[in-house]
Amino acid sequence: MRIASAWAPPDGRGAIGTGKPRADCVSRIPMTRLTLRRPDDWHLHLRDGAMLKGVLPESARDFARAIIMPNLVPPVVTAADATAYRDRILAALPEGMDFTPLMTLYLTEETDAEDVAAAHASGLIAAVKLYPAGATTNSASGVTDFDKVRGVLEKMAEIGCPLCVHGEVVDPEVDIFDREAVFIDRVLDPIRRATPGLRVVMEHLTTADGVDYVKANEADLGATITTHHLIITRNHILVGGIKPHYYCLPVAKRARHRDALVAAATSGDARFFLGTDSAPHTDPTKECACGCAGIFSATNTLSCLAEVFEREGALDRLEAFASLNGPAFYRMAPNDDTITLVKGDAVAYPDKIATGAGPVTVFDPGFPLHWRVER
Numbered sequence: 001m002r003i004a005s006a007w008a009p010p011d012g013r014g015a016i017g018t019g020k021p022r023a024d025c026v027s028r029i030p031m032t033r034l035t036l037r038r039p040d041d042w043h044l045h046l047r048d049g050a051m052l053k054g055v056l057p058e059s060a061r062d063f064a065r066a067i068i069m070p071n072l073v074p075p076v077v078t079a080a081d082a083t084a085y086r087d088r089i090l091a092a093l094p095e096g097m098d099f100t101p102l103m104t105l106y107l108t109e110e111t112d113a114e115d116v117a118a119a120h121a122s123g124l125i126a127a128v129k130l131y132p133a134g135a136t137t138n139s140a141s142g143v144t145d146f147d148k149v150r151g152v153l154e155k156m157a158e159i160g161c162p163l164c165v166h167g168e169v170v171d172p173e174v175d176i177f178d179r180e181a182v183f184i185d186r187v188l189d190p191i192r193r194a195t196p197g198l199r200v201v202m203e204h205l206t207t208a209d210g211v212d213y214v215k216a217n218e219a220d221l222g223a224t225i226t227t228h229h230l231i232i233t234r235n236h237i238l239v240g241g242i243k244p245h246y247y248c249l250p251v252a253k254r255a256r257h258r259d260a261l262v263a264a265a266t267s268g269d270a271r272f273f274l275g276t277d278s279a280p281h282t283d284p285t286k287e288c289a290c291g292c293a294g295i296f297s298a299t300n301t302l303s304c305l306a307e308v309f310e311r312e313g314a315l316d317r318l319e320a321f322a323s324l325n326g327p328a329f330y331r332m333a334p335n336d337d338t339i340t341l342v343k344g345d346a347v348a349y350p351d352k353i354a355t356g357a358g359p360v361t362v363f364d365p366g367f368p369l370h371w372r373v374e375r
């Protein structure tokens with residue numbers, strides 16, 4: 001990573017957005033350019049058809065690769081499904097954009113271990129995704145009886161194919177804010193103990209309990225953290241009127257959990273890496289009596305992350321989180337090309353993008369963004 005610095009202009013622009021030079025910048029040179037290896041997104045929803053066409057450029061512009069979630073309707077269950085879906089993604093990619101979809105299979109109680117092994121050996125899939133049935137958007141075909149997938153998990157441990165996990169229990173007795181922590185004790189830890197060598201990614205971590213669990217385990221365990229969970233708490237969803245565009249699963253928790261995620265992401269610890277979980281739903285399907293879960297952040301994710309890392313004094317660790325730790329976990333080389341973030345006046349980004357499926361609202365971090373990706 002290369003960090004270039006320049007003095008803020010005399011009028012103070014660029015000095016942390018206050019309009020005035022900050023006192024603590026007098027003796028420090030504010031950073032205004034940041035070059036890092038091109039990032040990857042280790043958890044992304046692209047959907048299909050008109051929505052795919054509309055949202056794909058928003059990710060492909062900044063990210064070189066992404067782990068593509070398989071929760072279509074019907075889900076991407078077999079190697080044949082994944083091949084067809086990958087081809088539809090590549091066909092929707094605008095001319096001249098360079099983007100590699102890393103495919104996943106949706107684990108069901110009928111998944112065939114040999115189909116998984118062949119798809120992994122051929123390089124078609126990078127991982128298999130476990131959704132507890134009923135836990136989240138389009139998870140009805142997921143797993144209810146974890147004993148039924150034991151054979152597939154053992155095969156995955158043997159061949160080194162990672163399991164990406166939506167880590168929430170669906171027990172109606174368990175409070176929605178506790179579902180991740182309970183999942184770790186009731187489901188994840190027993191699966192990992194029963195399947196030595198299984199490589200697991202806890203997707204979209206939302207709790208300090210999750211951070212602690214990852215840190216307590218040396219080998220074979222990583223976690224993605226989303227952009228929005230580094231920023232919002234449950235107050236964003238509920239205070240001053242219900243805000244459907246902040247609703248996602250796992251639901252954002254209280255501030256101490258958000259702060260634990262920020263500490264983990266900005267620590268440089270290689271077990272934590274970026275998975276935006278950018279999950280587009282059209283406005284009418286979010287702004288209604290039973291709104292869909294999912295936050296769309298592909299458009300402004302890197303600007304948001306730079307702001308979060310800058311506040312923590314950790315801009316020099318953004319590259320580890322966004323560009324290095326993920327490939328290391330997935331045993332892939334980091335990207336050779338780079339992107340440069342430039343700091344300046346507040347960045348303009350659309351509040352919605354238009355897709356053939358309908359308008360999709362872009363994540364609003366609630367503060368101005370000053371870092372933009374240099375094109």
Ligand SMILES: NC(=O)N[C@@H](CC(=O)O)C(=O)O
Binds near residue numbers: 279
């Ligand atoms: N995160 C979400 O709130 N929604 C995701 C599903 C998921 O990742 O759980 C989606 O597909 O919309």
Ligand SMILES: [Zn+2]
Binds near residue numbers: 166250
């Ligand atoms: Zn999920």
Ligand SMILES: [Zn+2]
Binds near residue numbers: 045277279
């Ligand atoms: Zn997701």
